[in-house]
Amino acid sequence: MLPSHVTLDLSGVRFSVDYRIVGDASDARAKAEGICVEQTIEFPPELVPAGDIADQIIGQIANFVENGDGSCTATISYAIETSGLELTQLLNVIFGNTSIQPGIRVQKLNLPDELLQNFNGPRFGCDGLRAYLDVPTRPLLCGAIKPMGLPLTDLAQCVYEFARGGIDIIKDDHGLADQKYANFEERVQRCSEAVAKANAETGQKAIYMPNVAAPADQVLEKAIWAKSVGAGGLLIAPGLTGFDTMRMLADDDRLNIPVMMHPAFIGGWVTGRDNGISHAALFGQITRLAGADASIFPNFGGRFSFSKEECISIAKASAAPMGALKSIFPTPGGGMSVERAPELLDVYGREVILLIGGGLFRNSPDLAQNCREFRELAEQF
């Protein structure tokens, strides 16, 4: 027997989510009403006790518009307390079960300061990362060491040449984990030494950023260890680790190094246009909430499918006001070449990290020289 009335001590403050719902106004409104229940009480509404569960816990349709393209946008609000003021449960309220219903896509999060103040977000952000790397204004440059299977001495040599050639952030390819041919400890040690040696020679502040793809119970200790031997940042793929693992690493004061988000295994969320989460919400808002200082995404015109508009929406969400959370670097990559850099800088402006992977190896066998050409292009901006 349930109580007939429940009073909760809630703040009355609500956050909201814009959902794009496929269907005409009548269908979409019914689905929106379903979301209000599904994402909160998941319980027959007619059995809910009177009082604050009915009045405040169940989601509320705050706005509803027809988009004129066979879809509607419903803005649904939730009491901030439903999130437990924690990232994992916040994501659960935003899209937990509803993620399984086709034809519903998270377009945008509208998060009030009362909720945002519970999240540190990016530790460095754009300004902090620029200070850390001592690069005040030009676009930042990122390269990835690869291919997997290369002896560690050669991978470390890549790091050295990248740093000598003026690359700011030298990251592991995201496929370098802890394989027998790419032992995590030895790799991090050698690559950290290589970047330190190059920095001593150039006077610059390039960093090596290992991919920490360790088992869940080892991620934090491995990251702390990596920093202790000279890693200058961390590459994390939240599609694989969960977003809160990235948040944990960004928040840990023992680390205090930048975090870059890699999109491996995240594609399920964005590839279907009528489902999942919008590019801006996933690569911008959620990535920022989860503490990344830079968000890697596949650039338009490469071998992936993001449109120019979708990429620009990520860049906008990376910088849009979001409480006290710092803005972060959009980091377009994926089939990039040195030649495309000017086009990208036209689109993204200077507040960007240009990520080139295999392309940096292409122009000549002299890696450092290939990097210098890339750097020279960036310095014109």
Added chain:
Amino acid sequence: MLPSHVTLDLSGVRFSVDYRIVGDASDARAKAEGICVEQTIEFPPELVPAGDIADQIIGQIANFVENGDGSCTATISYAIETSGLELTQLLNVIFGNTSIQPGIRVQKLNLPDELLQNFNGPRFGCDGLRAYLDVPTRPLLCGAIKPMGLPLTDLAQCVYEFARGGIDIIKDDHGLADQKYANFEERVQRCSEAVAKANAETGQKAIYMPNVAAPADQVLEKAIWAKSVGAGGLLIAPGLTGFDTMRMLADDDRLNIPVMMHPAFIGGWVTGRDNGISHAALFGQITRLAGADASIFPNFGGRFSFSKEECISIAKASAAPMGALKSIFPTPGGGMSVERAPELLDVYGREVILLIGGGLFRNSPDLAQNCREFRELAEQF
């Protein structure tokens, strides 16, 4: 300057993935060749040193068939060493970057014993869970306590009545995290006491299974604490926490309690038919590899979109041979009612957990009596 030849000490054993690729044979084959590179070296193939990187690390098309529906299925094999013999990196090789390319879906994993032997998989599995609950043959029953916002005394009372009524597994609604109105510690303590009290009265072995949605750095300790006060299992949503967090909890000997997978925030992977991961691979193979003893998925004919065939494919993958890994319980839920139980048992057979959430509250205000009706139906099988 890269080395001209690389020799690696690889076993020669390969695992493979069946990818469904939208397109005619020529398009799909080109995409398949792209996957071979994308999922491994992500590097210009023409620059790869001769030897084992070229010969073994790059993915290989082991089979290719036209499906006759505008798609093809490519079976691509990878050296088991690329996975680092760890779950996170294995998932990364299976679908990391390729997840972002539209029109490619993971259909099936083909994992040899040499790879599988590195994973414990489910600790209990079907037989172990039956022994743990002392239910040798009939279908198992699961109920969820809700709605969120209910005072903890009432939630604990639900647990008590569910257990009195013969429900085997009484789980938190997945929306119960650590909210101010649903404090994790107090909830777990009260609900564990409630199930123990009911068991003492009935002589049965019902369990209470809390939802452990804690921050990444607290999940393990909170789970261990929950067990210490009487939690009989753990509910985990790997879409939110990452699959390896579930694996960690299943593997930890200090826990040694069953784990149930909840599909919250996992929908991005299955809602688009041409993208993501098949129902069988995600809710069956990967969930099993990640240590769940039971896999919750939205049943056909409810408010979600899974077809009967897709649900059956999950049940099959839950029991199909997979090295030494135990078989697990398909756990259909989502809009279930007592009345539908016979239909579901016809489809799934006895080796199933029937999950009813809000529906258990519907038939009368006497919760225990509603549960008894559900139990009586199950006992006929």
